[in-house]
Amino acid sequence: MEEQDNVFVQTESQLASQTTKTSPEPSKKTLPNIVLTNVTDFIILKKDLTSIVGPMGFTCKANRSNIIIRSNTRENWMAIKSYLIEANYEYHSYLPRSSQPFRVVLRHLHHSTPAVDIINYLSDHGHKVNSISKITHHTNKLPLPLFNIGLARNNNNREIFKITKILNTIVKFEYPKRRPDPPQCHNCQKYGHTRNYCHHYPRCVKCGSEHSTDECTKQPEEPAKCANCSGNHTANYKGCQSLKKILNRTKPKVKAKKINKENQPIPTLAIPPPSRRNGNEAPSPNSKGKPSYVEIAANKPPPDQSLYIIIKFLDELKSILNPLLTVLTSLINKITLPITPTP
Numbered sequence: 351m352e353e354q355d356n357v358f359v360q361t362e363s364q365l366a367s368q369t370t371k372t373s374p375e376p377s378k379k380t381l382p383n384i385v386l387t388n389v390t391d392f393i394i395l396k397k398d399l400t401s402i403v404g405p406m407g408f409t410c411k412a413n414r415s416n417i418i419i420r421s422n423t424r425e426n427w428m429a430i431k432s433y434l435i436e437a438n439y440e441y442h443s444y445l446p447r448s449s450q451p452f453r454v455v456l457r458h459l460h461h462s463t464p465a466v467d468i469i470n471y472l473s474d475h476g477h478k479v480n481s482i483s484k485i486t487h488h489t490n491k492l493p494l495p496l497f498n499i500g501l502a503r504n505n506n507n508r509e510i511f512k513i514t515k516i517l518n519t520i521v522k523f524e525y526p527k528r529r530p531d532p533p534q535c536h537n538c539q540k541y542g543h544t545r546n547y548c549h550h551y552p553r554c555v556k557c558g559s560e561h562s563t564d565e566c567t568k569q570p571e572e573p574a575k576c577a578n579c580s581g582n583h584t585a586n587y588k589g590c591q592s593l594k595k596i597l598n599r600t601k602p603k604v605k606a607k608k609i610n611k612e613n614q615p616i617p618t619l620a621i622p623p624p625s626r627r628n629g630n631e632a633p634s635p636n637s638k639g640k641p642s643y644v645e646i647a648a649n650k651p652p653p654d655q656s657l658y659i660i661i662k663f664l665d666e667l668k669s670i671l672n673p674l675l676t677v678l679t680s681l682i683n684k685i686t687l688p689i690t691p692t693p
């Protein structure tokens with residue numbers, strides 16, 4: 351299945367222009383992190399930012415290749431961005447997880463239903479829709495009675511699952527079946543942010559060079575070059591090893607969290623007391639040195655999980671073997687036919 355027509359998404363500029371009237375506590379919750387990639391001298395950066403927004407106006411966190419800047423007010427966030435553009439830093443932003451939309455899938459509503467009708471209905475029932483898109487069949491591209499919906503984070507988000515009827519249709523709201531691939535930027539082709547939040551140099555999706563895709567002069571017969579892995583495919587190729595690496599990096603975390611949640615009602619010896627069960631919390635002093643349950647779960651799936659993997663594997667094997675058998679049978683028929691003596 352694929353997404354189509356993003357009817358309404360919040361862009362960075364919309365975010366910046368939001369007034370405090372619509373969101374009383376906006377700064378801490380919705381301000382995107384700013385990720386800088388080409389910093390050579392942190393002290394200069396720190397000095398400049400301090401002179402612009404004051405010593406308490408920002409915090410930094412460095413990882414292997416980036417510096418992440420957070421800021422405490424919208425004014426400071428805007429001022430920092432203006433400075434970064436002026437000083438020619440390459441950066442991008444993205445919404446912190448806590449501000450990312452609450453994603454649901456709406457089932458059984460006819461595909462011709464205008465997005466605005468769904469948005470209005472949900473708004474009347476206390477849900478603010480940030481994005482909505484139709485889902486089409488992944489091969490024949492025909493529209494399906496499915497909609498991807500992103501709600502603004504709120505305490506009542508889960509109430510949406512109680513809605514069973516919209517516009518005289520018996521519907522069902524569900525969690526998305528699969529985590530969507532990380533967003534890919536149409537400006538620099540990197541994963542994890544979108545063009546609206548990007549201030550990197552443009553990279554071409556076709557030839558990987560430092561120009562926007564519209565300006566590309568590559569001829570169709572020339573081979574493509576990936577901006578991320580330099581392979582001979584376009585940068586949006588789903589089989590790109592850069593994308594695979596990112597997906598592999600995020601997979602075990604999801605698995606561990608899921609297992610953690612599912613096992614909650616049945617405590618066993620392997621599960622630490624409830625207070626320490628959240629995988630993100632720092633371990634308490636007496637657990638020092640011991641692997642956490644999340645770590646154990648990530649390395650060794652419990653029996654239920656193994657069974658699921660085996661069943662899934664058998665299913666996949668079946669789907670490969672069936673067409674193979676058909677081909678073999680027809681091949682045998684072709685080989686054996688001429689040998690059969692004619693009457």
Ligand SMILES: [Zn+2]
Pocket residue numbers: 442535536537538539540543544545548549550
């Ligand atoms: Zn980008």
Ligand SMILES: [Zn+2]
Pocket residue numbers: 554555556557558559561562563565566567568
């Ligand atoms: Zn190009």
Ligand SMILES: [Zn+2]
Pocket residue numbers: 576577578579580581583584585587590591592
């Ligand atoms: Zn690639």
